[in-house]
Amino acid sequence: MKKVTINSVALHAGVSKKTVSRVLNNEPNVSPETREKVLKVFKELDYTPNPIARGLARNRSFIIGCLYDNPSKSYITRVQSGALEACHKYGYNLLIHPCELRGGELIANIEQLLQTSRLDGLVLTPPFSDSQELVNFLKKKAIPYARVASALKDDDSISVRSNDEQGAFEITEHLIALGHQDIAFIKGHPDHSATELRFKGYKRALAEHQIAFQPRLVAEGNFSYHSGADSAKTILDLQPRPTAVFASNDYMAAAVLKLATQRQLRVPDELSIAGFDNAPIARHIWPGLTTIAQPVEEMTRMAVEQLIMAISEPQEHVFQTVLEAKLICRESTAARANAAN
Amino acid sequence: MKKVTINSVALHAGVSKKTVSRVLNNEPNVSPETREKVLKVFKELDYTPNPIARGLARNRSFIIGCLYDNPSKSYITRVQSGALEACHKYGYNLLIHPCELRGGELIANIEQLLQTSRLDGLVLTPPFSDSQELVNFLKKKAIPYARVASALKDDDSISVRSNDEQGAFEITEHLIALGHQDIAFIKGHPDHSATELRFKGYKRALAEHQIAFQPRLVAEGNFSYHSGADSAKTILDLQPRPTAVFASNDYMAAAVLKLATQRQLRVPDELSIAGFDNAPIARHIWPGLTTIAQPVEEMTRMAVEQLIMAISEPQEHVFQTVLEAKLICRESTAARANAAN
DNA sequence: CTGAAAGCGCTTACAG
DNA sequence: CTGAAAGCGCTTACAG
Numbered sequence: 250m251k252k253v254t255i256n257s258v259a260l261h262a263g264v265s266k267k268t269v270s271r272v273l274n275n276e277p278n279v280s281p282e283t284r285e286k287v288l289k290v291f292k293e294l295d296y297t298p299n300p301i302a303r304g305l306a307r308n309r310s311f312i313i314g315c316l317y318d319n320p321s322k323s324y325i326t327r328v329q330s331g332a333l334e335a336c337h338k339y340g341y342n343l344l345i346h347p348c349e350l351r352g353g354e355l356i357a358n359i360e361q362l363l364q365t366s367r368l369d370g371l372v373l374t375p376p377f378s379d380s381q382e383l384v385n386f387l388k389k390k391a392i393p394y395a396r397v398a399s400a401l402k403d404d405d406s407i408s409v410r411s412n413d414e415q416g417a418f419e420i421t422e423h424l425i426a427l428g429h430q431d432i433a434f435i436k437g438h439p440d441h442s443a444t445e446l447r448f449k450g451y452k453r454a455l456a457e458h459q460i461a462f463q464p465r466l467v468a469e470g471n472f473s474y475h476s477g478a479d480s481a482k483t484i485l486d487l488q489p490r491p492t493a494v495f496a497s498n499d500y501m502a503a504a505v506l507k508l509a510t511q512r513q514l515r516v517p518d519e520l521s522i523a524g525f526d527n528a529p530i531a532r533h534i535w536p537g538l539t540t541i542a543q544p545v546e547e548m549t550r551m552a553v554e555q556l557i558m559a560i561s562e563p564q565e566h567v568f569q570t571v572l573e574a575k576l577i578c579r580e581s582t583a584a585r586a587n588a589a590n
Numbered sequence: 591m592k593k594v595t596i597n598s599v600a601l602h603a604g605v606s607k608k609t610v611s612r613v614l615n616n617e618p619n620v621s622p623e624t625r626e627k628v629l630k631v632f633k634e635l636d637y638t639p640n641p642i643a644r645g646l647a648r649n650r651s652f653i654i655g656c657l658y659d660n661p662s663k664s665y666i667t668r669v670q671s672g673a674l675e676a677c678h679k680y681g682y683n684l685l686i687h688p689c690e691l692r693g694g695e696l697i698a699n700i701e702q703l704l705q706t707s708r709l710d711g712l713v714l715t716p717p718f719s720d721s722q723e724l725v726n727f728l729k730k731k732a733i734p735y736a737r738v739a740s741a742l743k744d745d746d747s748i749s750v751r752s753n754d755e756q757g758a759f760e761i762t763e764h765l766i767a768l769g770h771q772d773i774a775f776i777k778g779h780p781d782h783s784a785t786e787l788r789f790k791g792y793k794r795a796l797a798e799h800q801i802a803f804q805p806r807l808v809a810e811g812n813f814s815y816h817s818g819a820d821s822a823k824t825i826l827d828l829q830p831r832p833t834a835v836f837a838s839n840d841y842m843a844a845a846v847l848k849l850a851t852q853r854q855l856r857v858p859d860e861l862s863i864a865g866f867d868n869a870p871i872a873r874h875i876w877p878g879l880t881t882i883a884q885p886v887e888e889m890t891r892m893a894v895e896q897l898i899m900a901i902s903e904p905q906e907h908v909f910q911t912v913l914e915a916k917l918i919c920r921e922s923t924a925a926r927a928n929a930a931n
Numbered sequence: 932c933t934g935a936a937a938g939c940g941c942t943t944a945c946a947g
Numbered sequence: 948c949t950g951a952a953a954g955c956g957c958t959t960a961c962a963g
Contacts, residue, residue, distance in 0.1 A: 254956055265934045270958065278932055297705040301645045302956030305939050310642060312683075322870065326663040329686060342653075342707055344683050345670060364638040366683055474874055500874070507876040529663065533815055533841070534875055535848040595940055606950045611942065619948055643940030646955050 253294045262290040273298055300340075304367075313553060314344045314368040316359075316377045320473040321500060323528045324545060328374050328397070331549030339557045344368065350376045350440055356386050363392060370394060370556045372549065376440035378408075393563070395556035397549050400442035407559060409552040409570045413443045416541035416574030417450025420523050421495055423539070423576060425458050428585035429493040429521060431466065435480045435505070437497035438471040447497045447525060466491055470501050477501025481508040485520075492520065492585045499524035499531045502538050506581065517583035527577055536580030543574050594637045603631040614639055641681075645708075654894060655685045655709040657700075657718045661814040662841060664869045665886060669715050669738070672890030680898045685709065691717045691781055697727050704733060711735060711897045713890065717781035719749075734904070736897035738890050741783035748900060750893040750911040754784045757882035757915030758791025761864050762836055764880070764917060766799050769926035770834040770862060772807065776821040776846070778838035779812040788838045788866060807832055811842050818842025822849040826861075833861065833926045840865035840872045843879050847922065858924035868918055877921030884915050 255273075259266040264283060271279045272287040279287075290296070304310050315332050319325055329345065336343045344366060348358050362368070370393040377383055378399030384406065387394045395407035424432050434451050437444035448467075455462050465487065468480035477496060481504050484494055496502035502524030509516050516522055516536055524531055527542035548570075555568055596614075600607040605624060612620045613628040620628075631637070645651050656673050660666055670686065677684045685707060689699050703709070711734040718724055719740030725747065728735045736748035765773050775792050778785035789808075796803050806828065809821035818837060822845050825835055837843035843865030847857055855861050857877055865872055868883035889911075896909055 252956095256956075266957080267934055267959095268932090271933090274958090280932060283932080299646075299708065299956055300706060301642055301651060301708055302939095303958075304642045305640075305646050305941085306956080306958040308939070322663040322667040325667060330688070333686070333688070340706065342685050345674070345686060347671070347674070365641060365681065367640065367642055474870070503874050507874065510876040529815070530871060530874060533844050533848065533871060535851040593940095597940080607941080608943095608950055609948090612949090615942090621948060624948080640940055643955090644942075646957085647940080647942040649955070 253296045255298070258287065258290050258294060258296050261294060262287045310367040310369055311340060312342050312344050312366065312368050313556065314346050314362065314366065314371045315374070316346050316348060316371060317374045318347060318349050318376060319374065321498070321526070321528060323530075324526065327545040328549045331546035332372055332553045334546070335550045335553035335557065338554070341369070341557060350380060355380070355383065359383065359386065363390070368392070369560050372397060372553050372556060373399070374549070375399060375443065376438065379440060379442045393556060393560050395552040395559075397552045398443060398543075398545075400446060404569065405567055407552060407555045407567050407569075409548045409555075409568075409572070411543040411548060411572045411574045413446035413574065414450040414453070416525065416543070416576070417447040417495075417497075418454045419450075419574075419576050420525070420539070420541055421451045421454035422458070423578070424493045424495060424521060424523060424582060425454060425460065427493075427521065427582060429491075430460055430585075431463070431489070431491035431493070432460075433466040433468065433484045433487070433491040433494040435468045435470040435477060435484070435494065435496040435501050437501075441472070444497060451495060470497060472498050472500065474500040474504050477504030478508065481505040485509065485512065485514070490520075493523070493582070494520065495523045495525075497525055499526045499528040499538055499540055502540070502581075503530050503534060506534060506536075506538070517581050518586060521582040521585070523582055531577075531579065539579050539582040540577050541574045542577050544572050548572060594635045596639070599628065599631050599635060599637050602635060603628045651708040651710055652681060653683050653685050653707065653709050654897065655687050655703065655707065655712045656715070657687050657689060657712060658715045659688060659690050659717060660715065662839070662867070662869060664871075665867065668886040669890045672887035673713055673894045675887070676891045676894035676898065679895070682710070682898060691721060696721070696724065700724065700727065704731070709733070710901050713738060713894050713897060714740070715890070716740060716784060717779065720781060720783045734897060734901050736893040736900075738893045739784060739884075739886075741787055745910065746908055748893060748896045748908050748910075750889045750896075750909075750913065752884040752889060752913045752915045754787035754884075754915065755791040755794070757866065757884070757917070758788035758836075758838075759795045760791075760915075760917050761866070761880070761882055762792045762795035763799070764919070765834045765836060765862060765864060765923060766795060766801065768834075768862065768923060770832075771801050771926075772804070772830070772832035772834070773801075774807040774809065774825045774828070774832040774835040776809045776811040776818060776825070776835065776837040776842050778842075782813070785838060792836060811838060813839050813842065815841040815845050818845030819849065822846040826850065826853065826855070831861075834864070834923070835861065836864045836866075838866055840867045840869040840879055840881055843881070843922075844871050844875060847875060847877075847879070858922055859927060862923040862926070864923055872918075872920065880920050880923040881918050882915045883918050885913050889913060 255266045374397045378396035398410045470476040470480045524538045524540040527540045531538035531540045596607045719737035739751045811817040811821045865879045865881040868881045872879035
C-alpha cells in the first residue's frame with residue numbers, strides 16, 4: 250500500500266501541492282470548487298498530513314511538555330487528563346516530563362529537554378509554576394509557557410489557579426462552626442505557593458472569629474503522606490491536644506487519621522480531621538475526609554488551551570484566571586465533644 | 591543567536607554534511623581524526639540534531655505511545671515512570687494515550703492515533719495487552735508493540751508480566767497458614783487476564799490444602815474501588831461470614847476494610863483482609879494491607895526497552911519475560927479467632 | 932485565485 | 948574514507 254502524501258493528493262485532484270496545502274490549513278484564496286475537489290480527494294485517499302514534515306517546515310513540533318514533581322499520583326493523573334483534553338482538541342500531543350525542582354540540575358535538565366524534543370510550549374505545575382528561576386529562563390529563551398496552581402508574581406504569563414486562600418478559610422470556618430477552637434494546622438511543601446495561601450486562609454478564619462492563633466499548633470509538612478505521619482505524631486502528642494486538625498492536603502490528613510486510629514482515638518468524636526484537594530483517598534477511607542475540591546483538570550485544560558492559543562498568535566493578551574474551590578463535607582469532622590461542660 | 595544545524599557544523603569542521611551525519615550516527619568509515627574534529631565542533635557550537643528533521647528523513651518519530659485504561663492512578667503512574675525511563679535511555683519520548691477498550695471505537699481510535707502521531711511503537715497495558723482484536727490490528731498494520739502484564743496467547747510478540755497465579759497462590763496460602771478456611775475472593779475486571787490467573791492461584795492454594803472451593807464466597811469485582819464496595823457488602827452479609835477476604839487488588843481490599851470498619855468489625859481480629867498490587871493505599875490506611883508487590887515499573891521498562899530494540903532491528907528475536915511477585919505482610923491479616931474452640 | 936521554486940535539517944543511495 | 952545529489956512531506960516567499 251502506497252503512502253498517501255500531499256503529492257498524491259495534488260496529482261489526483263489535478264492541482265498544485267500549494268493549493269492542497271491551502272485547503273489543509275484553511276487558508277483563503279481557494280475557489281469553493283477547488284476546495285471541494287481537494288476535500289473529496291482527501292476522503293477518497295484517506296489522507297492525513299504528516300505532522301513531522303509539517304513540523305520541519307514550520308519549525309514546530311506540535312508537542313506540549315508537561316513538567317511535574319508531585320508526590321500525589323492522583324494530582325498528576327488529573328493534570329495529565331486536563332492537559333490531554335486541550336492538546337487533542339487542537340491537534341497537539343503531550344509529552345510528560347517528571348523532574349526535580351531541587352538539586353541545581355533543573356535548568357540544565359530543561360535545557361536538554363528543549364533541545365532534544367523541540368517542544369512548542371511548556372505547562373508548569375507546582376512546584377515548577379512557582380519557580381522564578383525557571384520562569385526567567387523560559388522568558389529568556391522565549392519558550393511559551395503556562396502556569397497552573399501558582400501564585401507567583403508573573404503577570405505577563407498565562408496562569409490558572411484556584412482560590413486556595415478562600416478554600417482554606419472556608420474549611421477552617423467549618424471547623425470553627427462545629428465548636429472547635431484548638432485547630433492544628435499541617436503546612437505543605439515550602440516550594441509551593443499554595444502552602445502559604447492555605448496557611449493564610451487558616452489564620453484569617455481564626456482572626457475573623459476572634460480565636461487566637463497558636464504557633465504551637467502548626468506542624469511543618471511537605472504534602473507527602475510520610476511528612477503527614479511525622480506531623481501527626483507531633484500534633485497528637487501535644488498537651489492539651491487540639492480537637493481538630495486541618496492538613497494542607499488529603500494525604501497528610503489520611504496520615505493523621507491512620508495514627509489516630511492506631512491510637513484508638515475516635516474520629517470525628519474525639520478528633521476532627523480535614524484535608525485539602527479531594528483526592529481519591531479522601532473517600533476511600535473511613536471516616537471519609539472533609540476536604541476542599543479543586544478543579545484540577547479544568548485548571549490544566551484552560552492553561553493548555555491558552556498556551557496553544559499563545560503559540561499560534563503570540564500577540565494575544567495573556568489571561569490570569571482564578572477558579573473556585575469547593576467545600577466537601579464527609580464524616581471526618583463533627584461537633585466538638587463537650588469536654589469542657 | 592543563529593540556529594546550529596548540520597550545515598553549520600559541516601562548515602566549521604570543513605567536511606561535508608554527510609560526514610557529520612556519519613559521526614552523529616556512529617557509522618563506520620570515518621577516520622579517527624575526522625571524527626575527533628567533528629566531535630569537537632559539536633561541543634563548540636553546542637549542537638543537537640533536530641529530531642524532527644531526522645524523523646522526516648528516516649520516517650520515524652522517535653515517539654512511543656502508551657495505551658492505558660485503568661482505574662488505578664498509582665498503576666498508571668508506575669507504568670509511565672518505567673516507560674519514560676526506557677524511552678529516555680534511547681532518546682525516545684513517550685506519548686500517553688488513555689482510551690477505552692469497550693464501545694467499539696477502539697480500533698478507529700488507535701487508527702487515528704497512528705495516523706496523526708506517527709508513533710514508532712506502542713506499549714500496551716491491561717486491558718489492551720489482553721485484546722486479541724487490537725493485537726491482530728497492529729500485526730496487520732505492522733506496528734511494533736510490546737505487551738505488559740498480559741497472559742494473551744501471542745508468542746511472537748514482546749511480553750513482560752509478573753507471576754499473578756503464583757502471587758495469588760502465596761497470599762492465599764498465607765491466609766490458610768493463619769488458620770483461615772472460609773476465604774472469600776473478589777474477582778477483577780473480566781477483560782484483564784490477571785483476573786483469571788489470580789482466581790486460579792486462589793483455587794490452587796485451596797486445593798493443595800484440601801479446602802473445598804465454595805462458589806458462594808466468590809464476588810465479581812472489576813478492580814475499581816466502587817466494585818470492591820459492592821462486593822464487600824455481598825461478602826460481609828454472608829451467613830456464615832467468611833473469616834478472611836482476598837481481593838484481587840488493593841483498591842477493592844480497601845473498600846472491604848472501609849465497610850468492615852463502618853460495621854465495627856475488627857480487622858484483623860474478626861476479619862483478615864488481603865489485597866494485590868501493593869498500591870500506595872495499602873500502606874496509607876490502618877490496618878495496612880497485606881498484599882502482593884509486582885514490579886510494575888520494571889515490567890514496563892523492560893517491555894519498552896525491548897520494543898525500542900525491535901524497532902531498530904526488526905529481525906531480532908522476541909522475548910517473553912515473567913517476573914516474580916512478592917508477598918508483603920502488614921497488619922490486615924492475622925490468625926483466625928478460635929471461635930470454634 | 933493559483934503555482935513553480937526553494938527550503939526546513941536531516942538521511943539514503945550512489946559514486947569515487 | 949569522503950562527498951555531491953536527491954529526497955523525506957510539508958510550508959514560506961514570491962510571482963503571476
